[in-house]
Amino acid sequence: MNYRHAFHAGNHADVLKHVVLLALCDALTAKPAACFALDTHAGRGLYGLGDYAARQTGEADSGIGRLRAAAVEEPLLRRYLDAVDACRAQAGADAYPGSPWLLAHALREQDRIACCELQPEEAAVLKANFAGDPRIAVHARDGYGAVRALLPPRDGDVRINRGLVLIDPPYELQLEEFTPALGAIREGLKRWPQASYALWYPIKQRRVLQRPFRSAATLEAAGGVLACELLVRPDDSPLRMNGSGLLLVNPPWGLDRRLGPALKALGELLPEARMAEPSRLEWLRPAA
Template sequence: MLSYRHGFHAGNFADVLKHTVLVHILEYMTQKDKPLRIIDTHAGAGVYKLNGPQAQKNREFDNGIGHLWSTAQTPAAITRLLDLVRTINDGKQLQLYPGSPLIAQTLMRPIDRLFLHELHPADFQFLRDCMRDDKRIKVEHEDGFAGLQALLPPPERRALVLLDPSYEVKSDYQHLIKQLLQAHKRFATGTYAIWYPVVLRQRIDEMELALKKSGIKNIQLMEFGLRADNPEYGMTSSGMIVINPPWTLWGAMEETLPWLAENLGGETGEAFYRLEQLVPEK
């Protein structure tokens, strides 16, 4: 499907959660003095102009990065994301919001490699321009599910895979699980980070059940919602499921998720979070 454009949603509450987790994982994995392969299956445009027509249409960033921009006291994981966004904006007014490719490019080292996939022709062009011919990075004009298996197992023997499809069609949920199971079979020690939106809770329940039955160990779930599940409101919450997470991630989310619920939840009192060990490590 080619109708989805992330520019309309850039910097919203779901991006804050997704990218807070991503920054934490990347900073942890790049501490080790060995190369890392990073694979982003649905990369988007790379960077988004918050003063542009897409972001300005619904201004979803107002209850996301825009709200956090001037907040003085933030948890450590949120602070790290804000530091990165401020660097990209040269410490000035908030105008640009990084997608996962630019976050990865900013945090990766010369020894690391980044593989980006984007199917939408306009976003692919933006993405390629954003990466500025960085020799560490390969940008493919394709659905990342199509190229994922060929990139595993990585010669680096270490990998982070971000799976972030648009979920425009119902089959995206089942297709993601199928691709994930195949990828994990090829490279069981990799770290896999899955972003999901909650529009219809049943689909998330089915994903969780499939993972619990898969035989894969060490799976954590972290979710943040603005209001109780209600299909009439569209995406009411979103989450990240991480396989083989850094041991430090749980503690970071124990601090971050309650803070997000308190600070981005508005005055309705409906904001909530989940932090669950879906499958134990052993």
């Protein structure tokens, strides 16, 4: 696997993914019971936007850079920007938080987090970045297999009933990545049906996503399956990532209503050109 997220940290896809991730965490922590988060493709968890990799692509400039330069008032976007500020206060002025950092930031002392990373170098950095946090377990292993191995989660002898699974693969298999990803969600739903599952995906030509969307709609999820998308360019080229989305399986009740205004605001701030529908929320399988 050749993918390195350091080249793409803070881009428009990260903005969308991390806004939604924080909204999921806030829904979980609204109740006092402990929760668990599994990050199946965690990366190193913390990035420097001044590092060589990020400067090579400059992708953060049109993502987090553009959002920070705007006068943002929408609550979920402000929540995200405040988290980025907290990361920079802790790790330096050009730091950008990956999903493990955001999970650690948003969840509580009683909650538990498992982060999986298959690349040895990235896994070593991830482990070093969170060595002082007893809530976080780092697993140098395949994230899809971790769904079977780590679910349902336990804290000692106590089963944890609430939580989320974030699946954020590199899509080196392109559309074929949906097969193991949706398979992992099916397995997770059997083992831990109460949880929310979030699968990130890139958008090049949206029309080719209809087959995996049909597969996602067959998932037996009581809370339904919601597609949450942001385009920054027309989805008419297979040669570049024109946007991205998340499939939310069993999303917390009311999350779609909270995400709607945030997506609308992102659709006004991040696209490179005017489009009729830069953001979208679509129920692929209605909640039961």
